[in-house]
Amino acid sequence: MIRTLExxxxxxxxxxxxxxxxxxxxxxxxxSLGRLEEIAIQLAEITxxxxxxxxxxxxxxxxxxxxxxxxxxxAFPQEVTAQMVLNFLHGGAAINVFSKQIGATFEIVDVGxxxxxxADGVIQRKIRYGTANFCxxxxxxxxxxxxxxxxxxxxxxRMIHQGIKCLILGEMGIGNTTASSAILAVLSGQDxxxxxxxxxxxAPEKMMHKQDVITRGIEARKPDRTNPIDVLAKVGxxxxxxxxxxxxxxxxxxxxxxxDGFICTVAALLAKELCxxxxxxxxxxxxxxxxxxxxxxxxxxxxxILDLGLRLGEGSGAAVAFPIVQSAALMLKEMATFTSAxxxxxx
Amino acid sequence: MIRTLExxxxxxxxxxxxxxxxxxxxxxxxxSLGRLEEIAIQLAEITxxxxxxxxxxxxxxxxxxxxxxxxxxxAFPQEVTAQMVLNFLHGGAAINVFSKQIGATFEIVDVGxxxxxxADGVIQRKIRYGTANFCxxxxxxxxxxxxxxxxxxxxxxRMIHQGIKCLILGEMGIGNTTASSAILAVLSGQDxxxxxxxxxxxAPEKMMHKQDVITRGIEARKPDRTNPIDVLAKVGxxxxxxxxxxxxxxxxxxxxxxxDGFICTVAALLAKELCxxxxxxxxxxxxxxxxxxxxxxxxxxxxxILDLGLRLGEGSGAAVAFPIVQSAALMLKEMATFTSAxxxxxx
Numbered sequence: 001m002i003r004t005l006e007x008x009x010x011x012x013x014x015x016x017x018x019x020x021x022x023x024x025x026x027x028x029x030x031x032s033l034g035r036l037e038e039i040a041i042q043l044a045e046i047t048x049x050x051x052x053x054x055x056x057x058x059x060x061x062x063x064x065x066x067x068x069x070x071x072x073x074x075a076f077p078q079e080v081t082a083q084m085v086l087n088f089l090h091g092g093a094a095i096n097v098f099s100k101q102i103g104a105t106f107e108i109v110d111v112g113x114x115x116x117x118x119a120d121g122v123i124q125r126k127i128r129y130g131t132a133n134f135c136x137x138x139x140x141x142x143x144x145x146x147x148x149x150x151x152x153x154x155x156x157x158r159m160i161h162q163g164i165k166c167l168i169l170g171e172m173g174i175g176n177t178t179a180s181s182a183i184l185a186v187l188s189g190q191d192x193x194x195x196x197x198x199x200x201x202x203a204p205e206k207m208m209h210k211q212d213v214i215t216r217g218i219e220a221r222k223p224d225r226t227n228p229i230d231v232l233a234k235v236g237x238x239x240x241x242x243x244x245x246x247x248x249x250x251x252x253x254x255x256x257x258x259x260d261g262f263i264c265t266v267a268a269l270l271a272k273e274l275c276x277x278x279x280x281x282x283x284x285x286x287x288x289x290x291x292x293x294x295x296x297x298x299x300x301x302x303x304x305i306l307d308l309g310l311r312l313g314e315g316s317g318a319a320v321a322f323p324i325v326q327s328a329a330l331m332l333k334e335m336a337t338f339t340s341a342x343x344x345x346x347x
Numbered sequence: 348m349i350r351t352l353e354x355x356x357x358x359x360x361x362x363x364x365x366x367x368x369x370x371x372x373x374x375x376x377x378x379s380l381g382r383l384e385e386i387a388i389q390l391a392e393i394t395x396x397x398x399x400x401x402x403x404x405x406x407x408x409x410x411x412x413x414x415x416x417x418x419x420x421x422a423f424p425q426e427v428t429a430q431m432v433l434n435f436l437h438g439g440a441a442i443n444v445f446s447k448q449i450g451a452t453f454e455i456v457d458v459g460x461x462x463x464x465x466a467d468g469v470i471q472r473k474i475r476y477g478t479a480n481f482c483x484x485x486x487x488x489x490x491x492x493x494x495x496x497x498x499x500x501x502x503x504x505r506m507i508h509q510g511i512k513c514l515i516l517g518e519m520g521i522g523n524t525t526a527s528s529a530i531l532a533v534l535s536g537q538d539x540x541x542x543x544x545x546x547x548x549x550a551p552e553k554m555m556h557k558q559d560v561i562t563r564g565i566e567a568r569k570p571d572r573t574n575p576i577d578v579l580a581k582v583g584x585x586x587x588x589x590x591x592x593x594x595x596x597x598x599x600x601x602x603x604x605x606x607d608g609f610i611c612t613v614a615a616l617l618a619k620e621l622c623x624x625x626x627x628x629x630x631x632x633x634x635x636x637x638x639x640x641x642x643x644x645x646x647x648x649x650x651x652i653l654d655l656g657l658r659l660g661e662g663s664g665a666a667v668a669f670p671i672v673q674s675a676a677l678m679l680k681e682m683a684t685f686t687s688a689x690x691x692x693x694x
Contacts, residue, residue: 034656
């Protein structure tokens with residue numbers, strides 16, 4: 001799989017320039033659709049198409065558990081991961097509702113939940129029953145990290161072959177803000193205090209404990225900042241690895257990747273570490289209230305579309321942002337030009 | 348029409364509290380959908396419904412011309428207003444594209460274009476062939492202002508009776524940022540320099556000229572800040588009055604009003620001046636780059652959903668924001684509760 005990364009093309013800047021010029025002929029004052037124009041140009045650069053389509057989108061949620069929850073870092077008990085997988089299957093989670101709203105193809109993949117899930121419809125790709133507690137030992141082996149990346153790559157590539165035109169990735173894993181914060185601390189070199197927040201809603205004392213757990217984990221594991229597989233293996237998570245792999249598939253196949261919140265953006269950083277060009281194919285859907293998200297977005301070199309105080313994960317913020325990306329594509333495809341509409345241009 | 352304003356009810360705060368409690372039982376950490384939760388509560392308060400629907404939305408674009416363009420305040424010639432009305436009719440404008448995307452009922456109303464528009468499909472409610480130049484005389488009579496408000500009220504009420512569940516208002520009128528800036532200067536009492544921007548794209552020198560024109564107009568006309576009809580008559584526009592009237596119909600019928608950019612927000616302020624409760628029924632769709640918009644939003648007491656650097660008008664920013672409002676309504680209606688999904692709550 002890692003071999004395919006050489007196939008990630010640089011963006012088609014020539015197509016971007018062509019589309020920029022075309023946008024200025026549409027019946028609106030130049031530049032007046034702001035960010036939508038920028039998104040339209042990026043879509044053209046990604047897809048090498050003058051009129052890029054983004055529908056239907058595809059949503060893949062990867063679920064896995066985290067050994068570090070034994071340290072008491074999460075507001076919810078571990079069994080919630082498996083329970084939520086069933087909720088995704090029955091259509092009751094936020095990401096189901098928003099996926100349906102945007103007409104997305106949806107799937108849920110068990111890449112490492114700490115329980116057997118007996119239910120048709122869940123894609124079974126379990127690497128192991130949850131990671132190890134990174135305070136005690138490596139979260140996973142390097143082989144397991146690569147295997148999880150490959151699962152993500154495979155699932156995304158399959159959906160792309162089925163015809164999706166925009167890739168949205170989500171995650172479910174009690175404890176995964178802790179793993180993501182550890183990864184971000186290693187990749188950014190920033191103080192734990194500046195990037196560890198309250199996750200899905202822990203109390204302030206518990207947040208300080210969480211910061212302490214991550215500090216201890218990183219000191220004990222000593223991840224190699226220059227090697228994303230090593231970072232994943234030592235303090236990562238199966239669902240985080242799978243999301244990174246899925247993003248690489250999006251980039252290889254020139255499909256725009258709509259990045260969700262904190263955990264997804266950390267996975268995006270790993271994908272970028274695996275291949276610099278990967279991030280060119282990404283659009284960040286929203287700015288989470290999780291404090292490390294700003295740092296992760298900046299490292300990724302992006303600007304989020306929405307800022308709505310979301311902190312749910314599951315891919316929900318990206319799905320909510322999708323209609324904006326769709327508006328950008330439709331502007332390009334469906335608006336009249338000054339000439340075609342017979343309208344006087346600026347004096 | 349003005350009599351009906353007494354019928355605007357205060358928000359149903361009891362329903363809002365009930366919905367707030369219900370949202371906390373949904374399968375997500377409490378508060379984790381941020382602004383979407385706030386919007387859902389406001390929708391419940393507006394409609395008095397526990398599961399408010401916002402589809403289908405309705406979009407009404409009001410078009411009219413402005414005598415003040417004779418002073419050279421706009422980047423485009425006056426005939427563009429009529430040309431764009433035809434573009435709206437043929438589906439080539441940005442608002443057409445976004446209306447179609449969101450499945451909206453759409454109509455275009457001529458409430459004062461300075462030319463005869465010979466085309467089926469345009470709703471003919473012309474009050475006059477454009478306003479007078481407010482540097483020379485009142486833009487319109489008080490009777491004309493009231494008539495334009497009544498046109499807006501009538502069109503919105505008709506669409507509401509046809510079943511739309513969310514009201515989006517747009518405008519087309521070369522020169523209407525000048526009229527809107529004059530209205531805002533009167534209502535806010537702020538310096539012209541702090542609230543007059545570059546409209547749809549004039550040069551800096553022209554912007555200073557525009558500020559001078561507005562200052563002269565206000566000094567000559569002396570609008571009565573306490574009387575919105577007087578302000579409209581002296582420095583307003585027919586499409587601005589019609590938008591204000593349409594918003595009053597939305598409020599009377601408990602239909603959420605999704606407010607667009609600068610000109611639409613100024614119309615919203617007039618609606619609020621006509622009836623304080625009217626603004627309770629409004630959600631501001633986006634923050635425009637037109638510099639006066641922040642001032643208008645603050646006066647209205649609102650917080651915009653999007654901040655995408657848009658400055659097109661036509662209702663386009665509100666239409667682009669609509670899917671977010673829809674996400675809020677769908678979250679409420681379709682998500683599972685912890686109990687129904689059999690999920691463990693917080694520890």
